[in-house]
Amino acid sequence: MAKLTKKQKEALSKVDKNKLYTLVEASALVKEITNVKFDASVDIAVRLGVDPRKANQMVRGVVTLPHGTGKDVKVLALVTPDKEAEATEAGADYVGLDEYLEKIKNGWTDVDVIITMPSVMGKLGPLGRVLGPRGLMPNPKTGTVTMDVAKAVAEVKAGKIDFRVDKTGIVHAAIGKVSFSEDKLADNAKELLDTLNKMKPAAAKGVYMKSIYLSSTMSPSLQLDPKGV
Template sequence: MAKLTKKQKEAQAKIEKDKLYSVQEASSLVKEITNVKFDATVDLAVRLGVDPRKANQMVRGVVTLPHGTGKEVKVLALVTPDKEAEAKEAGADFVGLDEFLDKIKGGWTDVDVIVTMPSVMGKLGPLGRILGPRGLMPNPKTGTVTMDVGKAVADVKGGKIDFKVDKTGIVHAAIGKVSFTADKIADNAKELLDTLNKLKPAAAKGVYMKSVYMSSTMSPSVQLDPKAV
């Protein structure tokens, strides 16, 4: 097992063993125990009491974080010419159609989110093997396939994220940066946790929210009290 550095030991010592923290306490503590020189990302890992292999227990959704993610999100709007101005005004970084489809065919995927229209989805189908593994395929369920292109772009730019439970029953999501105030981190965390609670599948039995951990890039994890979120 790798030895902990002095800073890692100091950070670990600030976390009380076996204590379950409130969202507010965890948000303050994560800021305190982060020692990297860059603006670290703050993450939540939520273990749910669901079986993701069963369609009626799949948990997937979108949430708009009140204070954004702190990350500059690059958006590509694949739209017809009549929607280009709307997408540009909303803040899309790249706007167009065929020229970008050709770039993607050539392996270009230097974007974080793709927004498109229902009429364009047919052209994106053949690109699924490129976009799918990178989580870039637009989906009506996450609001990225829509006629209201301007709103979709603005939402993504404003802090809207989508999440999905993985095969082990855990939802991972970035909820901000360590440079945020503790209050802003807590607000974003609560928004995600409230959204997850509302999405509890009727078929899920027993304890739904089993454990919640908050951490930042390279920091130890702080365990939250799942009954208090």
């Protein structure tokens, strides 16, 4: 096992493993225990009491974080020529159709979100094996397949993220950067948690939010009190 550095030991000493932190406490402490030289991402992991193998217990949705993610999200708009201008004006980083479909076919996936139109989805089907595993396949449920391309691009740029429960029942999401104030981190986390709470499947029995952890890149995890969020 790798030896802990002095800073890592110091960070661990500030974390009470037996304590369930409030959202405000954890948002302040995660900033204090992060000791990397870059602006680290702050992530939340929520274990849900659902069985994601059952379609009626799949939790998937979108949320607009009030203070954004702090990340410059690269957006590809796969649109017909008549929609190119509005996608560009809304802030899409890449705009086009056939040339980008060919690039994706050859393995290019250097984007964070792909937004497209219903009429284009048929062309994306054959690229599912490339886009699916990377979470890049557009989906009407997350607002990335739409005729209002400009609105979709603007929302993603402003901090709209999509989330889904993984096969182990956990939702992972980045909710900001360590440079954010503790209030902004807490606001973003609360927005996501409130959204998740509203999405409890009727088929899910027992405790819905089993555990919540907040951490940053390479920091110890802080366990939150699910009843206090």
